[in-house]
Amino acid sequence: MKSRILGAAALTAAAALVLSGCAGGESGEGAPIKLGSVNTISGPATFPEASEAAQAVFDQVNADGGINGRMIEYKITDDKADPATATASARELVGSDEVVALVGSASLLDCEINAKYYEQEGVRSIQGIGVDPGCFSSPNIAPANIGPFNDTTLTMLYGSEELGLENLCVLTSVIGSTGPAYQAAVDRWTEITGKEPTFVDDTVPYGGADYTPYIVKAREAGCDGIVANSVEPDAIGLIKAANQQGWDDVTFLLLTSVYSESFAAAVDNSAAGVYVPAEFYPFTEDSDVNADWKALMEENDITLTSFSQGGYLAATFLVEVLESIEGDITRDSVNQALSDMDPIANPMIAYEYQFDRIAAQDYQPGGWPVTLQSGTNAWEQAADDWLMIPAS
Numbered sequence: 002m003k004s005r006i007l008g009a010a011a012l013t014a015a016a017a018l019v020l021s022g023c024a025g026g027e028s029g030e031g032a033p034i035k036l037g038s039v040n041t042i043s044g045p046a047t048f049p050e051a052s053e054a055a056q057a058v059f060d061q062v063n064a065d066g067g068i069n070g071r072m073i074e075y076k077i078t079d080d081k082a083d084p085a086t087a088t089a090s091a092r093e094l095v096g097s098d099e100v101v102a103l104v105g106s107a108s109l110l111d112c113e114i115n116a117k118y119y120e121q122e123g124v125r126s127i128q129g130i131g132v133d134p135g136c137f138s139s140p141n142i143a144p145a146n147i148g149p150f151n152d153t154t155l156t157m158l159y160g161s162e163e164l165g166l167e168n169l170c171v172l173t174s175v176i177g178s179t180g181p182a183y184q185a186a187v188d189r190w191t192e193i194t195g196k197e198p199t200f201v202d203d204t205v206p207y208g209g210a211d212y213t214p215y216i217v218k219a220r221e222a223g224c225d226g227i228v229a230n231s232v233e234p235d236a237i238g239l240i241k242a243a244n245q246q247g248w249d250d251v252t253f254l255l256l257t258s259v260y261s262e263s264f265a266a267a268v269d270n271s272a273a274g275v276y277v278p279a280e281f282y283p284f285t286e287d288s289d290v291n292a293d294w295k296a297l298m299e300e301n302d303i304t305l306t307s308f309s310q311g312g313y314l315a316a317t318f319l320v321e322v323l324e325s326i327e328g329d330i331t332r333d334s335v336n337q338a339l340s341d342m343d344p345i346a347n348p349m350i351a352y353e354y355q356f357d358r359i360a361a362q363d364y365q366p367g368g369w370p371v372t373l374q375s376g377t378n379a380w381e382q383a384a385d386d387w388l389m390i391p392a393s
Contacts, residue, residue, distance in 0.1 A: 031070075031071070032071065033071065033072050033073065033074035034067075034068060034071050034072070034073050034074065034101060034323065034330050035074050035076070035098055035099060035100045035101060036059070036073060036074070036075045036076070036100050036101065036102055036103070036104050036319070037075065037076040037077070037078065037094035037095075037098060037100040037103055037104075038051075038052045038055065038075075038076070038077050038078065038094075038103055038104060038105045038106040038107075038129070039078050039080050039087060039090045039091055039094070039103065039106045039108050039111040039115065040052045040077060040078065040079055040080065040106055040107050040108050040111075041079070041080055041081065041082045041107065041108045041109045041110075041111075042077075042079035042081075043079055043081050043082075044080075044081050044082030044083070044109065045082055045109070045176075045207050045208060046082070046109060046207065046232045046258075048107035048108070048129075048130055048132070048308050049308075050107075050303055050304050050306050050308040050309035050312060051105050051106070051107035051129030051130050051308045051309065051311050051312030051315070052077040052105045052106070052107065052129065052312055053077075053301070053303045053309065053312065054105065054129070054294075054297075054298060054303055054308075054309040054310070054311075054312030054313040054316065055075065055104055055105025055129060055312040055313070055315060055316035056075055056077065056105075056301075057297050057298070057300075057301040057303060057313070058297070058312075058313055058316035058317055058320065059073040059075045059316060059320075060301075061297065062320055068320070068323045068324060068330065069324075069330075071330065075104075075105075076094060076098060076100070078090035078093065078094065080108050080109075080110065080111060082108075082109045082110060084110060084114050087108065087110050087111055087114045087115060088114055088115065088118075090111075091111070091114070091115040091118055091119070092118070095118070095119070095122050095124050096122070099332075100124065100332075101124075101330060101331060101332045101335045102124060102125055102126070102127070102319060102332070102335050102336075102339075103119070103124060103125070103126035103127070103128075104126065104127045104129070104315050104316055104319045105127070105128075105129040105311075105312040105315045105316050106126060106128045106129060106130075107128065107129045107130035107132065107308060107311065107312065108132060108133075109132055109133060109176060109177075110132075110133055110176075110177060111128075111133070111135075111136075112126075112128070112131065112132075112133050112134075112135030112136035112137075112139065112142055113133040113134065113135035113177060113178060114135075115135075116135040116136075116138070116139040116141065116142060117139075119139065119141045119142065120139065120140065120141050123141075123332060123333075123336065124141065124332055124336075125141045125142070125143070125335070125336055125339055125356065126141060126142045126143075127143055127144070127145060127315040127318055127319055127356070128142060128143075128144035128145065128146075128311075128315065129144075129145055129146075129308070129311040129312035129313075129314075129315040129316075130144065130145075130146050130307075130308050130311040130312070131144030131145075131146055131148045132148070132149065133176075133177065133178075133179060134150070134178060134179060134181075134182040136148060137150065137182075137362055138362075139360065140357075140360050140361070141360065142360060143339075143354075143356045143357070143359035143360040144311075144315075144359065145311045145312075145314040145315040145318065145350070145354070146257075146280045146281070146307075146311045147280050147351075147366040147367070147368065148280075149179075149183075149230055149256055149257075149258070150182045150183060150185065150186040151186070151366040151368075151390060152256045152257055152278055152280060152368060153183060153186035153187065153190075153228070153230060153256065154186045154187075154189045154190050154193075154390055155278035155366070155367070155368045155388055155390060156228060156254040156255065156256060156276065156277065156278050157169060157171075157186075157187065157190040157198075157228055157254065158190060158193065158194070158388065158390065159254065159276055159278060159370050159383075159388055160226045160228065160252065160254040160276065161190075161194055161196060161226075162194065163370070163384075163388075164226070164252060164276070166225045166226040166252060166254075167225060168199040168222075168223050168224050168225045168226065169196075169198050169199060169224065169225075169226045169227075169228050169254070170198060170199050170200040170201070170202075170219040170222055170224035170226065170227055170228065171187055171198045171200070171201045171202070171203075171228045171229075172202050172205045172215055172219065172227060172228070172229045172231075172239070173201070173202070173203040173205060173229070173230055174205045174206060174207050174229075174230055174231055174232075174235065175203055176207065180203055183203070183230060184203075187201070187228075189390070193390075193391055198228070199222055199223060199224055200218070200219055200222035200224060202215060202218065202219075205229070205231070205235075206235075207231075207232065207235060208234070208235065209235060209238060211238075211242070212235070212238045212239045212241075212242040213242045213245065213246070215239070215242070216239060216242040216243050216246055216248065217246065219251075220243075220246060220248055220251070224251065225250070225251060225252065226251065226252045226253075226254050227239065227243075227251055227252070227253050227254065228254045228255075229253070229254070229255055229256075230255075230256055230258075231255065231256075231258075231259070232258050232259070233258065233259050233261060233263070233264050236253070236255055236258075236259045236264070237264065237267050237268060239253070240253060240268055240270070240271060240272070240275070243272055244270045244272070248272060249270070249272050249273070250272065250273050251272045251273055252272065252273040252274055252275075252276065253271065253272065253274070253275045253276070254276050254277075255275055255276070255277050256277065256278075257277060257278070257279055257280045257281075257307045257368070259275070259277060260277045260279050260306075260307050260371060260380065261304075261306050261307075262285065262305070262380075264373075265373050265377075265378050265379055265380055266378050268373060268378070269375065269376060269378065270375050270376070271373050271374060271375045272375065274372050274373065274374050274375070275372065275373040276370060276371070276372050276383060277368075277370070277371050277372075277373075278368030278369065278370050278371075278388055279307060279368055279369045279370070279371050280307055280311070280350075280368050281307055281310040281311065281314070281349050281350060281369075282310075282348060282349045282350070282369060283369055283371050283380070283382055284305050284306070284307065284310060285371070285379070285380045286382060290348045290349055291310075291349065294309075294310060294313045294314075294349065297313065298313070310349060314347065314349060314350065314354075317347075318345055318354055321342075321345060322335070322338045322339055322342050322356075323335070323338070325338055325342070326338050339356040339357070340356065340357055342355060342356060343355070344358075351365075351366070351367030351368065351369070351387040351389065352364050352365055352366065352367060365389055365390065365392060366389070366390050367387040367388060367389040367390065368387065368388055369382070369384065369386075369387055369388070370382070370383035370384040370388055371383055
């Protein structure tokens with residue numbers, strides 16, 4: 002049950018066409034298939050597991066003989082959450098290395114900085130974890146995950162429609178141009194439910210030393226649910242500030258970024274509970290759904306998180322597309338195969354993956370609700386099926 006809920010002039014043009022046709026590096030029998038990713042591995046919020054998981058998938062493919070005998074050569078770069086480094090990373094992979102595609106990327110700003118460049122160069126990206134708004138507005142980028150903005154709408158829907166909370170307060174941390182996208186996510190919840198948030202504060206810092214002032218204002222506003230996009234340490238800070246205020250009847254509606262075993266271990270008192278719409282099938286559940294992913298991560302000593310699920314899925318999707326290509330594997334043939342691909346159904350996600358539809362955001366996003374209750378230090382399923390965002 003589905004619940005609820007992308008002359009000289011002519012010579013110059015000809016030369017450009019020739020160069021375009023060559024894009025994608027070495028080709029032909031025996032040459033490696035070059036892939037790459039841009040990631041934030043150091044900086045204010047990091048996502049190392051996505052590209053590590055993609056690397057593990059490609060290593061396994063190579064160990065099994067590669068794609069029609071060709072090995073995959075995968076390059077991981079760190080943009081350090083710095084715009085100049087993100088720009089240089091993309092040009093290194095696309096311009097110098099001539100990768101045929103990008104896959105498994107997870108960055109705070111890659112899409113925002115590089116989406117237009119990817120379009121100009123005719124290269125596509127299956128992000129392992131799409132983070133910034135640019136990941137969800139480019140025909141050349143189709144993430145494996147639904148992203149923090151859909152996640153925000155989902156967690157608000159769960160709080161108001163499933164838990165019956167009447168006074169949701171939104172505490173948002175903004176990096177770069179993400180502010181309007183988070184506001185649009187809240188507006189989407191309002192369009193669906195006809196409800197308005199009781200209180201909104203978009204000045205909450207990343208890496209704050211003390212979140213007490215924000216919690217005090219929310220409590221004074223009469224909130225019964227706190228909606229926050231905080232990353233793990235900041236969310237812990239919000240919850241501890243509520244604990245220190247003796248605020249034990251407030252519910253926290255957070256995003257997949259906090260769905261980790263380390264977060265659960267760090268939170269003893271979650272007040273009336275933490276609820277998260279996990280963007281992939283809950284990885285803390287023993288299930289055949291995650292069996293292959295889990296075994297591969299454990300074999301390669303990669304942390305079990307939603308981020309590694311995203312990198313694994315992105316790489317798995319691209320491998321299936323590469324295996325469908327008859328003839329040489331070049332940037333052009335990969336692009337064509339991504340456009341022609343049949344939808345891929347995988348029980349780790351709530352929807353079928355098809356590059357062009359995901360890039361166009363022409364699909365129904367969903368997440369699986371999980372909860373962390375006080376004193377348990379463990380995540381549990383909060384529903385028996387996916388929670389979907391209704392079509393507008």
